[in-house]
Every structure is written in C-alpha cells, then in structure tokens.
Amino acid sequence: xxxxxxxxxxxxxxxxxxxxxxxxxDPVVSFDPQExxxxxxLIFPGVGAAEAVMRGIEKRKLRDFILGTKIPLLGIxxxxxxxxxxxxETDLENSGVTKTLGIVPGHVLKLDARGGRLPHMGWxxxxxxxxxxxxxxxxxxxxxxxxxxxxxxxxxxxGETSYGCAFTSALAQGSFMGVQFHPEKSGAxxxxxxxxxxxxx
Amino acid sequence: xxAKRIIPCLDVRDGVVVKGVQFRNHTVMGSxxxxxKRYADEGADELVFYDITASADGRRVDKSWVAKxxxxxxxxxxxxxxxxxxEDAHAILANGADKISINSPALEDPTLITRLADKFGVxxxxxxxxxxxxxxxxxxxxxxxxGDPDRTVTTRWKTLDWVAExxxxxxxxxxxxxxxxxxxxxxxDLEQLKLVRAICKVPLIASGxxxxxxxxxxxFRDCDCDGALAASVFHKGTIHIPDLKKYLKEQGVVIRD
Numbered sequence: 331x332x333x334x335x336x337x338x339x340x341x342x343x344x345x346x347x348x349x350x351x352x353x354x355x356d357p358v359v360s361f362d363p364q365e366x367x368x369x370x371x372l373i374f375p376g377v378g379a380a381e382a383v384m385r386g387i388e389k390r391k392l393r394d395f396i397l398g399t400k401i402p403l404l405g406i407x408x409x410x411x412x413x414x415x416x417x418x419e420t421d422l423e424n425s426g427v428t429k430t431l432g433i434v435p436g437h438v439l440k441l442d443a444r445g446g447r448l449p450h451m452g453w454x455x456x457x458x459x460x461x462x463x464x465x466x467x468x469x470x471x472x473x474x475x476x477x478x479x480x481x482x483x484x485x486x487x488x489g490e491t492s493y494g495c496a497f498t499s500a501l502a503q504g505s506f507m508g509v510q511f512h513p514e515k516s517g518a519x520x521x522x523x524x525x526x527x528x529x530x531x
Numbered sequence: 532x533x534a535k536r537i538i539p540c541l542d543v544r545d546g547v548v549v550k551g552v553q554f555r556n557h558t559v560m561g562s563x564x565x566x567x568k569r570y571a572d573e574g575a576d577e578l579v580f581y582d583i584t585a586s587a588d589g590r591r592v593d594k595s596w597v598a599k600x601x602x603x604x605x606x607x608x609x610x611x612x613x614x615x616x617x618e619d620a621h622a623i624l625a626n627g628a629d630k631i632s633i634n635s636p637a638l639e640d641p642t643l644i645t646r647l648a649d650k651f652g653v654x655x656x657x658x659x660x661x662x663x664x665x666x667x668x669x670x671x672x673x674x675x676x677x678g679d680p681d682r683t684v685t686t687r688w689k690t691l692d693w694v695a696e697x698x699x700x701x702x703x704x705x706x707x708x709x710x711x712x713x714x715x716x717x718x719x720d721l722e723q724l725k726l727v728r729a730i731c732k733v734p735l736i737a738s739g740x741x742x743x744x745x746x747x748x749x750x751f752r753d754c755d756c757d758g759a760l761a762a763s764v765f766h767k768g769t770i771h772i773p774d775l776k777k778y779l780k781e782q783g784v785v786i787r788d
Contacts, residue, residue, distance in 0.1 A: 344627035449654040
C-alpha cells in the first residue's frame with residue numbers, strides 16, 4: 331500500500347512519518363500532484379496557522395488535486411480544519427476570515443473555552459459512534475490535542491470533544507476524513523486509529 | 532475533560548540523560564531513547580528534553596537525537612536548550628518535536644517569542660522560566676544561563692512581570708522552574724505557583740521539587756497547574772508513573788488512563 335503525506339511546507343511531518351513507519355509503512359512525503367495521485371492513502375497534516383497552510387496549498391498548486399481526489403484522505407489538526415469552509419484564524423494584521431477548501435460545510439471558530447485556557451493543549455476524550463476510523467477504540471478514549479480553533483458540530487461529525495463547548499474532533503464526508511487531535515502523538519489509541527485508516531477504506 | 536499532564540523531564544548533556552541537585556553536580560542517568568521509550572510506555576503524558584549546557588555554551592542543541600526520539604515514542608515531546616532563532620526551531624520541529632521551549636534566548640531577545648509564535652503557532656512555543664526566591668527580600672526573580680553555575684545571572688525581571696510579558700508576546704505555555712526547590716524533593720513552591728497561576732492564562736507546568744506523589748496532587752488540586760514536571764523521582768524509581776496516575780485518579784484528579 332502506498333501512503334503519501336501531503337507536504338504543504340509546514341513543519342512536523344516527521345512525527346506523522348514515524349508513526350506510519352511504526353505501523354510498517356514507508357510513507358512518501360510529496361507535494362507533486364502526480365506522485366500523490368498514485369497513492370492508496372493520503373495523510374494531510376498541518377501545523378501553524380490556517381492562512382499559512384492555505385498559502386502553502388496555493389503556492390504548491392495542490393488545491394485542484396485535493397478537491398478532486400477520490401483517494402481516502404485523513405486531515406490532521408489544521409489539515410482537518412482547512413477542509414471546512416473558512417476559519418476565524420487569520421494573520422494578526424488581517425481581519426475577517428480565512429477562506430479554506432470548502433469540502434466540508436463547517437466553519438472553524440475560535441474555541442469558546444468558557445474560561446478554560448487556550449490553547450486547548452493536552453489529552454482529552456473523544457465521544458464517537460461506530461465509524462470505521464474508530465474501530466476497536468473505546469468510547470471516550472483519550473487523544474492528544476493542541477489547538478485554539480475548532481470546527482463546529484455538523485452532519486459530518488463522527489467524533490466530538492468538549493472543552494468549554496463541544497466541537498468536531500473527528501469528521502468524515504465521503505472519502506475525506508479528518509481529526510482535530512494528533513493520532514501520531516496519541517499513544518496506542520492513536521496508532522490504532524491510523525491503522526484503521528489504512529485498513530478500513 | 533482535559534487531563535492533567537505528568538511530564539518526566541530528561542536533562543540532556545553530551546547526548547545522555549543527567550540529573551544534578553539545584554542545577555549542579557550532574558550524574559549520568561541513562562540513554563535518551565531508552566528512558567524516553569520507558570516513560571512513554573509507562574504512561575507519561577509528555578516528555579521534555581532540556582539540553583542544559585546549550586544556552587550557556589552559546590551552541591545549539593545537537594539535533595540528531597531529536598529524530599531518534601521521534602522514532603521511538605508516540606506521545607508529544609518538547610525540546611529546550613539553545614534555540615535562538617526561527618531556523619533552530621524549525622529544524623527541531625521538522626525532526627518530530629512538538630514544542631520548543633525557550634528560556635535564556637527569550638530573555639536576551641524577547642521578540643524571538645513573537646517570531647516563533649507567528650511562524651509555528653503559539654501552541655508550539657513554551658517559555659521556560661528559571662525563578663529564584665531571594666531569601667533576603669522574599670522576591671521572586673528570573674535567572675538566566677542556569678545551565679552553567681559560573682555564568683548564571685539574576686536578570687532585571689521579577690518573575691510575575693516576566694510571566695505577563697511572555698504571554699503578551701505569544702507564549703503558548705509556561706514551565707516554571709522553581710530553583711530553590713529543584714532536586715530537593717520537598718514539594719513544589721505552592722505559594723509561588725498560586726501567584727503565577729493567577730496571572731497565567733496559558734497552560735502552566737510546575738517544575739522543581741517533586742519528591743512524593745502528594746506533591747503532584749498539590750500542584751494540580753491546590754494550584755490548578757496543567758502539568759507537573761519532575762526528573763529524579765522518575766529516573767531513580769522513587770515514583771512509578773502508573774502508581775502516580777492511579778493515586779491521582781483516586782484523589783479525583785482528571786488523568787488519562
């Protein structure tokens with residue numbers, strides 16, 4: 331199975347690569363649409379800020395490929411967020427919202443932590459249904475989070491987490507999936523989720 | 532519910548894990564990857580690696596071990612020591628670290644905090660603060676270059692002022708190293724933690740002084756710290772992480788199982 335990590339120019343691809351290696355894959359890291367198109371699975375990580383990730387997508391001419399692909403894709407953290415319509419996260423000098431890919435009809439909003447501290451950083455629980463991504467993972471298992479913005483709940487939500495308010499911590503729409511947490515840093519449960527992504531679609 | 536974090540700290544010097552008492556007299560504790568793997572398997576929520584000589588020597592942390600750590604563990608980890616630029620930070624994050632922790636270089640040039648936060652997001656940027664209680668005045672003051680006792684200086688910053696300043700500049704988390712307590716195993720400085728907690732809106736990690744399981748409970752229950760960091764009690768086996776997590780859970784602390 332060929333697994334590719336989409337490289338939008340953000341750091342920290344090595345964690346995802348190592349997590350996949352521990353599962354016995356040797357993932358390709360690429361931003362070449364042709365290379366990516368020949369994959370069986372796509373992993374779409376993102377760190378930093380939404381605008382930076384979108385700039386990376388435009389600069390590397392990845393938008394059309396991502397919008398058109400039928401290959402199962404897993405967005406991680408910001409990689410999940412930019413699947414939505416737009417994000418309240420903008421560069422400091424800008425106001426308004428950052429337009430994102432618009433694959434999933436959800437808005438990404440600043441987390442309303444209701445007095446809780448931001449960023450929402452650390453291990454929190456995910457309430458999930460029976461989506462194959464969570465096969466063999468108990469309900470309310472702990473995953474590692476690190477973010478200040480989150481996607482609102484919607485029909486696409488397959489996992490939800492509460493921090494002040496409830497937000498989408500996992501989503502699925504067709505072959506597009508995404509998790510707000512970092513499965514590559516979430517111990518045995520995270521490894522199981524990645525294995526499920528490789529095995530079940 | 533967001534769980535409180537147990538964070539073993541591995542002080543790294545010349546490629547091995549060491550531990551000293553009050554930042555002095557270091558003894559070798561073991562190999563970096565062996566200890567990292569052991570703690571991850573035992574249920575540590577996060578790890579911190581401090582290259583304790585880096586800032587004082589004016590050199591960068593040796594990055595080769597960062598990639599090796601990322602190979603063997605599946606929990607988050609931070610790297611500290613001698614990160615002076617966006618480029619230094621990029622190299623460490625690209626090798627698989629989740630956070631970079633900045634201490635002396637942030638004091639030299641506080642604009643570094645903002646540049647790192649802009650580039651990598653605030654949640655990657657931890658500010659380590661070495662804080663010292665002046666026994667004469669009772670004031671909390673920030674120290675710099677604590678990796679080398681001969682170069683350590685007391686800065687012009689009062690701890691509470693610096694805590695406020697680094698948040699303004701984009702710190703995503705603060706690790707408070709309470710130097711009077713470090714290695715003494717008498718418990719964290721709870722009075723200081725409460726003062727800092729009152730003005731710290733980002734996650735706060737207690738560091739320096741843990742000697743018994745009750746000390747972790749005090750930091751979480753009484754001071755509302757987000758994480759508690761310790762070194763020697765874990766390295767020497769005084770406290771076993773699974774026992775600690777079980778104890779804290781029984782005491783009503785939210786802990787990842």
